[in-house]
Amino acid sequence: MSDEVDRGNGLVPVQYHQFDISDEDGPAAAALEREHNGLVRVADDAITVMTGIHTGDVDVTVTLHEAPPSPGNGDWQEIVEISAHSASGELMVRGIMDDLDEELPVLSFNGRGDYRLRIHARGRDTAIDLAPDEVTEWYLIQAWPAPTQEVTVLRQSDTYGASVRAR
Numbered sequence: 001m002s003d004e005v006d007r008g009n010g011l012v013p014v015q016y017h018q019f020d021i022s023d024e025d026g027p028a029a030a031a032l033e034r035e036h037n038g039l040v041r042v043a044d045d046a047i048t049v050m051t052g053i054h055t056g057d058v059d060v061t062v063t064l065h066e067a068p069p070s071p072g073n074g075d076w077q078e079i080v081e082i083s084a085h086s087a088s089g090e091l092m093v094r095g096i097m098d099d100l101d102e103e104l105p106v107l108s109f110n111g112r113g114d115y116r117l118r119i120h121a122r123g124r125d126t127a128i129d130l131a132p133d134e135v136t137e138w139y140l141i142q143a144w145p146a147p148t149q150e151v152t153v154l155r156q157s158d159t160y161g162a163s164v165r166a167r
Contacts (some may be wrong), residue, residue, distance in 0.1 A: 003066040006062075011057040011059060011079050011101065012103065016096065017050055018049060018051060018096055019049050019093065020048055021025045021047040021049065021084065021091065022092065023045075024090060026045065026085070029083060029085065037080045040082055045084060047117070049139065051121075052127060053124075053132060054131055057135055058132050058139055062140045062143065063140070063143070064105055065142060066145075068127055069144070071120070072120045077123075077155065078156055080151065080153050080154065081118045082119070083146070083148040083151075086108030089112045090106055091106065107143040114146060114148050115128030115143050115144065116146035124161065139147075
């Protein structure tokens with residue numbers, strides 16, 4: 001039996017190589033520079049997911065779990081775990097400058113408190129710095145309630161992530 005309690009998928013608008021995970025009532029996580037892992041950073045109270053494309057849409061799937069799930073199956077090139085805090089109970093995936101056409105499930109599904117996010121990425125090397133008309137990048141964000149822990153890098157293998165880490 002799976003511990004998955006909800007799932008959603010949709011297109012997320014990207015500007016300036018990023019989309020956010022944030023809570024409007026407070027900081028989502030402690031400061032973390034993008035050079036740390038090449039996939040996520042924390043600044044301005046939001047967790048920022050770094051994308052290879054400059055502008056366009058990326059495909060994001062969110063899965064919510066009662067306990068830590070296994071990392072996503074498939075050919076994920078980058079996988080990073082980060083702790084997040086939700087002050088309002090509304091920790092969500094958001095576009096930087098545009099709203100999502102359809103909201104993805106709220107990551108803080110058990111209300112206010114601490115969560116662990118496992119963020120997967122693939123396709124970031126396909127259209128680096130471009131604004132493609134079609135989706136070239138896919139992300140999986142798994143979330144579950146958990147106390148705060150250090151950032152954990154599970155996989156680093158794409159060229160774009162290596163270039164971000166080298167900056």
